[in-house]
Amino acid sequence: MTSTEPPTTDRADQQTAHQTDQEPAAKPALRPTRQRRAVSEAMASFEDFRSAQEIHELLRNRGEAVGLATVYRTLQRLADAGEIDMLRSEDGEAIYRACSTTHHHHLVCRSCGRTVEVEGPAVERWTSAIAAEHGYGEVSHTLEIFGTCPACR
Amino acid sequence: MTSTEPPTTDRADQQTAHQTDQEPAAKPALRPTRQRRAVSEAMASFEDFRSAQEIHELLRNRGEAVGLATVYRTLQRLADAGEIDMLRSEDGEAIYRACSTTHHHHLVCRSCGRTVEVEGPAVERWTSAIAAEHGYGEVSHTLEIFGTCPACR
């Protein structure tokens, strides 16, 4: 237990999403602008996680220049809308990835860095189960395994 | 380059910890200063995760003033040494907590940060098995589960 209080306090504003479809109220009406399309397309062009800045860079190289602030805003919306996954890298940067990629984990050699991609239905099931058991929904997770590969032992 | 690489690209270093005592190399010789003692004690005074700034604040209130930079440095060392757990809050801040003896993982609410500690013999077994299967030894791993807690759904 330990009433862990929310680290982030006043973040209410970013939570705009969720409007029940029975609510006749305002319709956010996301506009299909060139920039938004560009970002969405960019997101579909790679499988791994990338930082907002890398994505911004990628867009620039593609010739579809989009303001950095706009990239941030768009990514945030997409993430809120659940269209892309967002998590934080080890050094605190927000990183994004198109939502539908096949999910797998990495087995990394501590010494030479050799990486093997592994899948684990068992783990997926376990995490979902554990989460459900505690009443958590919309579950996602990160898992990485470290070890010393055969060549480095 | 390219190819799916983990969010934490070449970040295997964070796992540095473990300074084997057989290393004949330079011995950092950590000095037992007032500040370090203060930080360690402070870490032992609470159970949940706190940010470096909160810890700094806490020390100040205790009368054991320690420079912010020193707090950061010390927390980092403790984390590297594996004496405390460090992870990232949803908004990218580094948060720390005294390391509990038992190995477990965290089920964190994406929205309010509420955290539940969970254990999973199954996962432990699975990771070891997968690693062994690929010939990796000295296995360790990191796993975090994210979701939306009952109160935030």
Place this chain on the structure above:
DNA sequence: ACGATTTTGACAATCGTTCTCAGCGGGTCG
């Protein structure tokens, strides 16, 4: 096409974290 609204983008402002560097202090050696 026209006014209402959203969005955008350049840039300033935040804010957590790290770097710099002069001064301090613990430990050691003579």
Place this chain on the structure above:
DNA sequence: CGACCCGCTGAGAACGATTGTCAAAATCGT
């Protein structure tokens, strides 16, 4: 005991990611 070496500290500058600001540009409904 005193000089010295070197890690340690603190204050503030520097940094880098992210967010806020606001006038100009793009869209939408009519």
